[in-house]
Amino acid sequence: MEPVLEVNSLTMDFGGLRAIDQLNLRVMPSEIVALIGPNGAGKTTFFNCITGIYTPSAGDIFLSVNGRRERLNGLKPNRVTQKGIARTFQNIRLFQNMTVLENVMIGRHCRTSSGILGAIFRDRRTRLEEEKVVSDSYKILEKIGLDRFVNELAMNLPYGAQRRLEIARALATEPFLLLLDEPAAGMNQKETQELDELIVNIRDTENISILLIEHDMKLVMRISDRIYVVDYGKKIARGNPLEIQRNPAVIKAYLGEDPDA
Amino acid sequence: MDWEYFLELLLGGLTRGSIYALIALGYTMVYGIIELINFAHGEIYMIGAFTALIVASVLNYAGMNHVAVAILAMVAAIIYSCAYGFAIEKIAYKPLRNAPRLSALISAIGMSLFLQNYVLLAQTPDFLPFPSLIPDFDFWEPYAHIISSQEIAILATTVSVMILLTVMIKFTIIGKAMRATAQDRIMAALVGVDINRVISVTFVVGSATAAIGGVLIASHVGQINFYIGFIAGIKAFVAAVLGGIGSIPGAVLGSLVLGWTESFFTGYISSDYEDVFAFLFLVLILIFRPSGILGRSETQKV
């Protein structure tokens, strides 16, 4: 089976600093893959490369969807989203002064097409499209469990709900691959538990592959099929949760030098 | 080719550029610290010139010695510009430090509009003759058609201000604090830098250099009105962006480049479009090299 996302020896330099060094990574269809590593290991930079916010210095990024394999390097962020990769942000970036529903409706933007004339004349096609956007968005909110907040402004949501809204908004773009940047950051145990069910549920019901950055190791070990560990921009380990927990290189990266050595 | 004319334009551009530099420094320093285009900066320059004019007239009227008048007028201009700079920051920018950038910009435009009209109403809408504070030295007479003693005074003052400023930023504690704040405001605050003080000092220092520029150019041109700050401010801003906004040597370099290009453009091609030219220059820089000559290119923080 072809991987949904295939990243080959990706390198990203900022001036003299190499943030990502020859990283290879694959995400298979309907797989949950975690990317872990200490702070500053280059994880978010990796996401930014994939989603087109940065243009990588070297390496290739391929997205394969329905048997078509496309190179993503150098595409603008909105084109990448259109191809089928959606993301959330580590530091929440909602549209604060828009309602919850509108935030999700923005996600539908790239799958709809009505233009200026449609907006002014509100012809039948535009009306139907608009109605569908509203109902689709509402369905997504129901699924994520945010339907009771529809008309609230995003900025007034509790923290955990804001993180979930980011996911809802990303889902609205109909992605094949969902990138989650520390989705559980700042959440309490109950919220994390719910989040972990939500992520697995998204994968199971929508057939969306998920690549996530997360520091909550319990969450990572519970839901990931495979884990990549990076440090200083380099991959230091790869494997299923059990293998990773036993990997000496990983233990070293997280705990520093082995005290017995 | 007429070399004397060329030399004249070259030196004229140098003078022009050094005056832009005195104003551009304020823009670039403020931008470096709080990432805001201080639209009211040109107005501070204008207020400096007006204060000098008023003080000089009063003292002249009282019959004071010419040198003393020049010095006192300059000192008064600096003090008042600094006071205005300080007050502007406290009123229009400090309450908006965590607001969206658009709000701070609009507030800055409001400040600029207010100050212009304040001087317009309190003083006059007409041009006022500005006394020549810098005398023409007799011994320089034979060369004065190439560069006047006024222009020499402008150049000398600009160079000394640059040196003082560099020393201040490189070697003093407040200079260090300013650099730290420019790098990362939150971190600087965490390690004990008094951010409010640093920002105030930045505005005060920037205003002082603008006041010096204001007095020098007013004395050179010989007349002022409430509107001089606007065009000078825009041009200095162009210079700051050209050099790389946030960078002090950049501001100086950008100012010189702008001064020369303007000087040669008006000298050889046409003076009708002198002001258009500065704007066009700005647009072209921002499109092709938004980080300026010496600026670092920024990567978005996500």
Next chain:
Amino acid sequence: MSGIFMNVRGELKKSFQISAWFMFLTFPILVIRVNTVENVIEWRWYNMAIVGVSTFLGSALWRYLLSVKEKSQRINAASPGNMTSFQKAFSDKRFFYPALFILIGFVISFPFLFSMYQANIMITALIYVMLGLGLNIVVGLAGLLDLGYVAFYAVGAYSYGLLNFHFGLGFWTTLPIAAILAALAGILLGYPVLRLRGDYLAIVTLGFGEIIRLVLENWGEFSHGPSGIANIPRPSLLGIDMTLTQNTIFTYFVMIGLVLFTIFVVNRLQNSRIGRAWIALREDEIACQAMGIDRTRTKLTAFALGATWAGMGGVVFAAKTTFINPASFTIWESVIILCIVVLGGMGSILGVISGALVLTLLPEYLRAFSEYRMLIFGIMLVSMMVFRPEGIIRNVRRTYTFSKE
């Protein structure tokens, strides 16, 4: 008790200090005036007294308003369910229909009830309503600070002036042409600069505005230079000959029609797919792109659609005054339009309309204050941003209802 007393004393002391500081600050410029012609110096000590008293009171008010704002921020009244009483009254049908009826009656009878002078003022105010609504698309919805908006106004006015001068085109033919030309100018100017960050955009658009004005001033063969274009025909109606009075009334109704048209279009735009994209762009550019929205294209549509209204406004302006020259299109014109949008409430149609009416009609009717107009606008811009950045009428997001099945 003594705590409150201490507090009052502290406040008084603060106010006193600030008032002393301002008396020092304004001393040379407000007190001394040099008459360089007659070589006399005028000392205006009364100004110092005025500054002292007004800043004493003003600073107390300033601090009070700041503390109020801090408190209200914690409560956060910004949810859509939380409308102001004004908006509540507006959405109440029992209140809305009679009010609307009275308003329509007033609007229709206005030029017949009042003098031509009043009608002319109202036409100007309506032009500003249109300009404000247009700029509102750019600044209020898309969050792009455009300080060169007047350039498009000039494009409109000169399109009519020149097309009429050279080809004899009439008002109604030029109106759509000017709208298109202004939109094209918006795209042309917008394309290179729209990838710039917000503050650079402000200054570049300001630059463009000035370039257009300076070109109009200096390129005499094209624009007739500073002397401008005269004898521009007023709006016509099926070739009927009208007296000046009739024509003013007609222009008034043309403007009412255009404003209604603007409101209709802008309202539809802001509740559409494109309008939402503009707002999202204003809220967070990076997130917006990550949602699949093309940043440049979205900004360009906002820029072009905003410019369209300025173009049409320019045509009406040229037709109303029958004379245009570059002096009508200075940067301060852009700033006034910006004031309208900011005062009224960025993104709010009702707000912008009220802002335009307040800012154009008040200076006309309070003649005593008209020379202080720009001074007050400056103060207003700063204090609106500090105390009420959302404007007098907050933009309320549309709500949707769903039936639970």
